[in-house]
Amino acid sequence: MSRRFLFARVVLACCVAVLAPAQPAAAEIDPEADRKAFVRYFHSAFPNVPPDDYINGVYAIDRQSREQWEAIEEFPPYEESVEKGEELYDIPFANGKGYADCFGDGAVRHRYPFYDEAAGEVITLEYDINRCRAANGEKPLKWERGDLVHLSAYMAFVSRGKRLDIKAESEGALAAYERGKRFYYTKRGYLNNSCSTCHVQGAGRRVRTEVLHPALGEITHWPNFRLKWGHIATLHKRISRCHRDQGAKRFQAQHPSYREVEYFMTYMSNGLPVNGPGVRK
């Protein structure tokens, strides 16, 4: 092999290494190792917080606002949504079937999202509720609020106490997990912030008067009644508003990238109990 040819090959290999997308091979993606490091990070950042208390979001680390929140939880504003969701859950479709044919008793929140091998995409609970409706000849429900959120609130409520148990094992699932992880850590928008800027590196710090919640446990209490919104809404509404607050153009709820980021976020909280729906400032 001539030296010139060898030099050309080395230059080509360097160019390929620099220009190739950074998606690693499936063998290099290890969600369980990521989760353990993630949990270690938060446990060392907040050594006084009991492991399961992360499901309470910012109230796990902010004593002062916790008292107010506990008072609100005595008569929670999401109660009406849970009741509405229960009613809706039991109304049969035009074909005589119902949600129970898709979700049994509805206590399935802890198994979402999952990677659907046949469809080749991540399926969230809300996405699956609309898939169930479509499969039974019903029109889809609106994504961010309304009946879909009531159904999701009811299903979260009956799943309370069940520990998140999602899997990422196949090649497709691992790739989707990795894309979600990358989305979470990528800085974007004119503020050049990522989700992790606030909820990993910034957890516990203040943005104006608000304390930033830790990423660990941040998905267990959805859907959520935000006092700021004055209504209960889905996790994807929150993700899209965070995305916009970074100074980036937000996507519609249930966009594939949002479903993948939910997949990653949920995997990081695997093992924590579901406590949705919730109420937040």
Added chain:
Amino acid sequence: MKMKKAALIFALAFALPSLAQDKAGAQAAIEKAEMLRKEAAAAEMEWRFTGKRIKEAKAALEKGDFAQAEKLAERAQWESERALEQAKTAEQVWKVGVPK
């Protein structure tokens, strides 16, 4: 009277091509801004107000305010160029914040 006519013809002879040039310049700037915006959107890195600026640039063009149209389109181009730079940087550094 003759002097006035001559001055008008003289002014039009120079102003019209310049106006046409301004319009073409603004149109080209909007097209480039739109192309860059699409590129940033494909990388999922589009900034929040870039589309709005392009819309406003188009409205200014319609009104005949070519200078404003070009200014807005150039601002939109700048934003998309920064967004694409962010995407490139992210390739190298997105893992920096991942807990080890």
